[in-house]
Amino acid sequence: MQYRNAMRFCQPVLAVLLLAALIPTLALQNPAHSNSCLVSPAANQAGALYALGQSAAALPLAEDAIESSKIDCGKMNIALISQFADLAAIYQGPGCYDDSEKVLRQIIAIK
16 A cells, blocks of 8 residues: 555656656757758759759759758758759759659658
């Protein structure tokens, strides 16, 4: 009987102590280079070229932007989805549908 009473007291106390220990850790976590995932001059240039109908010129820039973002943010970062979607659209311009499909599958893998 005393054991049950002790457990009823200990479980909430333990939960509060664990929470108190975790809050500072969680509050201090910031994603590394999160802004660099979203801002890429190469991606901006690729988008501008694509808008002008120059898919062939946009393609290497878009690929470089993604490789740089993968290094900065990790290969499975959700911030890469917009860059992958842009790359898939750029691949479709010159008719590279197989390459576009591969990129779209990478988006699905991230989600």
